[in-house]
Amino acid sequence: KQWYQRRVRAPQTHLLSSLMGPVLHANCPHNCTDILYWLPPSIGLEILGYLDVYTLVECQSVNKYWYNLSCDAKLWRNLCFRPFYRLGQKVASQQLEIIKARHGYIPWRQVFIERYNLQQNWLNGNCYVRTFEGHTQGITCVQFDDYRIVSGSSDKTIKVWSTRSNTPWGGLTLRGHSGTVRCLHLNNNQLVSGSSDCTIKVWDLAEGVGWSRSRCTVTMVGHSHTVRCLQVGLGVVVSGSYDHTLKKWRLDTGECLATLRGHLAAVLSVQFDGNKIVSGSCDNTIKVWSFDTGECLSTLSGHNNAVTCIHFDHSRIVSGSLDTQIKVWDIQSERCIQTLDWASAEGHTGVVRCLQADTWRIVSAADDKTLKVWSLESGKRLVTLREHTDGVTCLQFNDLKIVSGSYDKTVKLWDFTRPFVRDVKI
DSSP states (O other): OHHHHHHOOSOHHHHHHHHHHHHHTTTOOTTTTOHHHHSOHHHHHHHHTTSOHHHHHHHTTTOHHHHHHHTOHHHHHHHHTSTTTOOOHHHHHHHHHHHHHHHSSOOHHHHHHHHHHHHHHHHHTOOEEEEEEOOSSOEEEEEEOSSEEEEEETTSEEEEEESSSSSEEEEEEEEOOSSOEEEEEEETTEEEEEETTSEEEEEEOOGGGOGGGOEEEEEEEOOSSOEEEEEEETTEEEEEETTSEEEEEETTTOOEEEEEEOOSSOEEEEEEOSSEEEEEETTSEEEEEETTTOOEEEEEEOOSSOEEEEEEOSSEEEEEETTSOEEEEETTTTEEEEEEOHHHHOOOSSOEEEEEEOSSEEEEEETTSEEEEEETTTOOEEEEEEOOSSOEEEEEEOSSEEEEEETTSEEEEEETTSSSOOEEEO
16 A cells, blocks of 8 residues: 555545556457447447537647547538538638539538638728728718728718729719718618718619619608618618607608607617518617517617617627617517626726627627627627727628728728738728
8 A cells, every 4th residue: 555655646536547457358369448449430430520619629739540530621610610610601602612513522621711710800800991081071871891991980972992903982972971981781782871961862873784884773752850770671761860760761752651659769770581570779778569460569678878789690689878878788688688798797987879789799880999808608809800990880890800990090801711910002
């Protein structure tokens, strides 16, 4: 016993195992203690499928069999479709097309590595920043697609910028509104804008028309005050106004189909799908409406000031407010399930002007001159982005980039596919 205590600082069962191992396994085949080796490959893959990426990579260094099993394409394909690494349909299709053209097939491990690196850039704030200048007053709204950015401003104009070159789209500026352009929605070559002149305009940006002849095709008149927010889809436009109402319009003709009344103050934000419309207002509430009938289904109260921005999916609503807080609501129970503020999560110190969410993150912008990226699930602040010199009024993002606008009269493109931070003025 004294000899054991002097020489071995481990449980006695470890010593017994070491001494008896050769006897116990004298007639066993090679690798008899390797559980994966003796299981059918399909079951081994099922077990490895429960691992996170870091543990899966460690499995590759156990032995050759484990390495081959953990490199199976099915495992890496499944990792690619976990919520944290899943890309939007359009971006995912583009990635797979490029990789398939390069290799002749889809190497799912390589697909995952690219997605992992992209997520690390988001988590660490590693991005390439480009600045677009040209507006003479603050930016109020932005939209973008694969090759252009569209911005609206208090200078009453809309500008279209190229993201593929260092110059704007031939200096394209759309004029037609007689007041501040407050909201935009870009869908392919169709742009819809709302303004403080109480109108909504539909613009044709088709390349075949020629940039110099891009034109307004429809003007919608009906609101009695500023059109503050709008969204386009399913052949209709839904707008919210300072006149306390929401309106539903036919996109092709501009005919007003319905007026939704219920808010007691200006409507600042709106979003809809085929079933419901969700709106936020200066009356500090969020209302959920039936898309078909216009009936108010529920009212959510909890913010201490105007609800400036909202985003919702099938299960939850995310809202931002003049009270500097971001709240996450459960649609079914109509309860606030999370509040993101400075005290609890190093949140914004100024008015939250805009936000957007996807399957795993929230991106928000505020008067404190910052953009913040949050975990949707935990509410943890992941990164704070600082480049603007005044309050950030608007943003839009996808899996690859963020576009933001500010009172500092600039539009910024934050490209997370690039591994460094740099500000290039255009």
